Amino acid sequence: MSTASTEVSAHSHAHGPGHHDPHLAHHFDTPEQQFTSAKLGMWIFLGTEILMFGGLFCAYSIYRHNHPLVFKFAAEAYLSTKWGAINTVILITSSLTMAWGVRAAQLNQKKLLISCLVMTLMGAAGFLGVKTIEYSAKWDEHVWVGSWNKYNGDNDASYATPPPAQPTTQPAIQIPVPAYSPTAIADDANTGLDVSQIKPRYAYSFNQSIQLAPPKRASDAKPTDEEQRDERYRQLSASDQWRVNTFFSCYFLMTGLHGIHVIVGMGLISWILMRTLRNDFSSEYFTPVDLVGLYWHLVDLIWIFLFPLLYLIH
Amino acid sequence: MSIAEYQSQKKPKVDNYLTHNRGFLSWALTLDHKRIGLLYMMFVLSAFLLGGTFAVLLRTSLLTPNHWMFPSDPAHDTQAKLFYNNMFSLHGAVMVFMFIIPAIPAILGNFMLPMMLGAKDVAFPRLNLMSFYIYCLGAILFTWILMGGILRTAFNIHLPFGFGLDTGWTFYTPFSTSKAEDGMVAGVLGAFILGFSSILTGVNFIASIHTLRPRGMTWFRMPLFLWALYATSIIQVLATPVLAITLLLLIAERLLHVGIFDSSLGGDPVLFQHFFWFYSHPAVYIMILPGMGVISEVISVHSRKHIFGYNFIALSSVALALLGFLVWGHHLFVAGQSNLVDSIFSLLTFSVAIPSAVKVFNWLGTLYRGSIRFTPAMLFAMGFILLFTIGGLTGLFLGALATDVPLHDTYFVIAHFHYVMVGSMVFAFLAGMYHWFPKMFGKMCNPAWGRFAAILLFIGFNTTFFPQFVMGAHGSPRRWATYPVEFQPYHVISTIGSYIMAISLITVALNWLAGLLWGKKAPANPWGGNSLEWHCPSPPPYDNFPTPPVVDDPYNLAAWEYDASIEGWVPRKSQPAAATGPAANRTRPVTH
Numbered sequence: 030m031s032t033a034s035t036e037v038s039a040h041s042h043a044h045g046p047g048h049h050d051p052h053l054a055h056h057f058d059t060p061e062q063q064f065t066s067a068k069l070g071m072w073i074f075l076g077t078e079i080l081m082f083g084g085l086f087c088a089y090s091i092y093r094h095n096h097p098l099v100f101k102f103a104a105e106a107y108l109s110t111k112w113g114a115i116n117t118v119i120l121i122t123s124s125l126t127m128a129w130g131v132r133a134a135q136l137n138q139k140k141l142l143i144s145c146l147v148m149t150l151m152g153a154a155g156f157l158g159v160k161t162i163e164y165s166a167k168w169d170e171h172v173w174v175g176s177w178n179k180y181n182g183d184n185d186a187s188y189a190t191p192p193p194a195q196p197t198t199q200p201a202i203q204i205p206v207p208a209y210s211p212t213a214i215a216d217d218a219n220t221g222l223d224v225s226q227i228k229p230r231y232a233y234s235f236n237q238s239i240q241l242a243p244p245k246r247a248s249d250a251k252p253t254d255e256e257q258r259d260e261r262y263r264q265l266s267a268s269d270q271w272r273v274n275t276f277f278s279c280y281f282l283m284t285g286l287h288g289i290h291v292i293v294g295m296g297l298i299s300w301i302l303m304r305t306l307r308n309d310f311s312s313e314y315f316t317p318v319d320l321v322g323l324y325w326h327l328v329d330l331i332w333i334f335l336f337p338l339l340y341l342i343h
Numbered sequence: 344m345s346i347a348e349y350q351s352q353k354k355p356k357v358d359n360y361l362t363h364n365r366g367f368l369s370w371a372l373t374l375d376h377k378r379i380g381l382l383y384m385m386f387v388l389s390a391f392l393l394g395g396t397f398a399v400l401l402r403t404s405l406l407t408p409n410h411w412m413f414p415s416d417p418a419h420d421t422q423a424k425l426f427y428n429n430m431f432s433l434h435g436a437v438m439v440f441m442f443i444i445p446a447i448p449a450i451l452g453n454f455m456l457p458m459m460l461g462a463k464d465v466a467f468p469r470l471n472l473m474s475f476y477i478y479c480l481g482a483i484l485f486t487w488i489l490m491g492g493i494l495r496t497a498f499n500i501h502l503p504f505g506f507g508l509d510t511g512w513t514f515y516t517p518f519s520t521s522k523a524e525d526g527m528v529a530g531v532l533g534a535f536i537l538g539f540s541s542i543l544t545g546v547n548f549i550a551s552i553h554t555l556r557p558r559g560m561t562w563f564r565m566p567l568f569l570w571a572l573y574a575t576s577i578i579q580v581l582a583t584p585v586l587a588i589t590l591l592l593l594i595a596e597r598l599l600h601v602g603i604f605d606s607s608l609g610g611d612p613v614l615f616q617h618f619f620w621f622y623s624h625p626a627v628y629i630m631i632l633p634g635m636g637v638i639s640e641v642i643s644v645h646s647r648k649h650i651f652g653y654n655f656i657a658l659s660s661v662a663l664a665l666l667g668f669l670v671w672g673h674h675l676f677v678a679g680q681s682n683l684v685d686s687i688f689s690l691l692t693f694s695v696a697i698p699s700a701v702k703v704f705n706w707l708g709t710l711y712r713g714s715i716r717f718t719p720a721m722l723f724a725m726g727f728i729l730l731f732t733i734g735g736l737t738g739l740f741l742g743a744l745a746t747d748v749p750l751h752d753t754y755f756v757i758a759h760f761h762y763v764m765v766g767s768m769v770f771a772f773l774a775g776m777y778h779w780f781p782k783m784f785g786k787m788c789n790p791a792w793g794r795f796a797a798i799l800l801f802i803g804f805n806t807t808f809f810p811q812f813v814m815g816a817h818g819s820p821r822r823w824a825t826y827p828v829e830f831q832p833y834h835v836i837s838t839i840g841s842y843i844m845a846i847s848l849i850t851v852a853l854n855w856l857a858g859l860l861w862g863k864k865a866p867a868n869p870w871g872g873n874s875l876e877w878h879c880p881s882p883p884p885y886d887n888f889p890t891p892p893v894v895d896d897p898y899n900l901a902a903w904e905y906d907a908s909i910e911g912w913v914p915r916k917s918q919p920a921a922a923t924g925p926a927a928n929r930t931r932p933v934t935h
Binding site for chain 2: 065
């Protein structure tokens, strides 16, 4: 290795107060260096975001691969392609306005930047509004996350669909669910492990059956949507039937985490909007606008994967 | 006397980062990487003390086969086992998430990285402070469990999610989602938050190394500590987000019963193990790689010799970072993987041995015919090489399928893990602390006590963990509160060893404290290193470098000569013609 020495001329250590860019931090030499650092940092951060969602995508792939019919049934029966498509259009449009805003910031077009940011914010709010409509519908149908899901073997009885009041004497169909009793395992005297002490809900929860509408009666002219859905549910194999809740877990965790990112994005865009109104940005300094723009595109990108994976299952 | 006069009177003559400004807020809101490094030091060392206390309690309760610390009636049996489970879980979680992972990057890395780059700060100082406060938030959650345990045991006060972490630091499902105590939620959330602190530090370091290198410092002229930190940061950035989502899913599973990991709801507990080890195996390289970087610096400087095989050490760090992502399946050899997958993971695991061995041989090559100074830092570094070799080689036993199946979940694994984590990482951390202590605080520690502590720690460590290899090979399972009586001699030796370790670590702490209070003033370059941090005064001024440093080969130790009058090294005034070759780097200065 060469022992030749090089003077560090790039690090100018004299920075008087007079000729100093107010946005340039003391440990950077040039605005370009600062901008490159910030952008690199943001890209790395976005990489971590993708990896974080990657865990959910991985879980989704495994369960979809193992139970393709469950995912097909649940997506077709409960997810609205219409609302999903509307949300996709809304987010892509908001990405366009964000990109336009970044360009406006670079060109010193303050008014255009403000209107672009406002439009992006409206897009984000519209997205969340549609999501609220969708989530409420799921709540009404008792297919929420985890224990609030009627297909969950562990569900809270108060959220399960009540048995429909039937004029006939025909009882509601009881779906047999594989029973599992931890108490069947013998206690191991040597280890002192008392398996019967395992929280009891797991011992009985599978024996609870899911309440469904009874099969279509001959006198009915046309089956309702609900009856058609239940008929399709009955056609699933027994091992698939008690895994329908897994689809909803994936759905709510993925869209929920994405929704949190949308809310954070709205906060960031509002912050950028406030700073724009304060005249913080110019063609010389627009780093925060650029970085928030990158973040917003990532949020959009993740949705572009979520939409077909969750809504368009065939 | 006006306030300004009073302040100017109080203001010390020397302006350095410690005296630049005063008051609580000047520390709590500081953006200076050096002060943030010291803030981390206080918290991380407190976590080390806490985790160490748990370890000593744990070893003490294992002195007899039937937890002698509790009465022997059946009513106290459950209590004793719960106590044991909590001790080993909290020991593991606190040590892994709050000490080992942040210790070298957040303390030594934060302090030294910008200085080694000749820069004034890391790329994002505010992010750096934020990551410290995120660390504190995570630490609060672990403290919550501790407080919850104490309050419930002593006063019968119940904190929400505040009692008991009995899952081990791995939070394995389905135990953690069904039977474990509620404190598990706080623990998992704490680990989740600490992960973000780790990610932000990694982002900061990568950006700093990419954009703040001064002109003339090419990638292959960086100090090896920076290569190690760079490799570490890559792992932190790529692996930690996966842990974040895993832990989030685990909390969702526990609180909402979403059925991803819980087999009773259609989930897959082995999926949790895959997710967890996809992070946590690379994480052991987060723990060890910075230590290897420290050792590369210490070995070269304290044996007065140019590092041997610079390019190989630098690239082996990156190789370890990348290979570390491909071997997580060796934690699942007995969890029901297919034989084919087992074999592939076994093969990949063996490949990790190559870059590790490259490093060890290069350090030995550096020591060979060097002019070795037995400073405390050097003794810790030598302990590192020996213990890391043992830890690494026993890793091969566990990577081989035929031997792993009987050794899995025995004390053999515990011994292997501690040889790599304590024997290597803690030794490297202490070596680095002794190496840079004069630079950080401008004071020298008493070297005699430092040497004593290094040797005592080496003895104590081997006394503690070597018997565990034997015990494990005889089949003693880990994580059991009780054990068959024939293992008692090993446990007693091991416990005595843990007391020796505690004594030596207390010696280190007192040695540092004495150095801080009464230590001799440190020269700018007490050891004669040539990386850029030695080119500025000790302790460094607020802006690090009063004059721009000159970028040089960081291991060109011949550029310095010993000056007995200041007991430190000064730039060689006239470089003799012969002093440019590697032979010159070996010449011992006559004055020392």
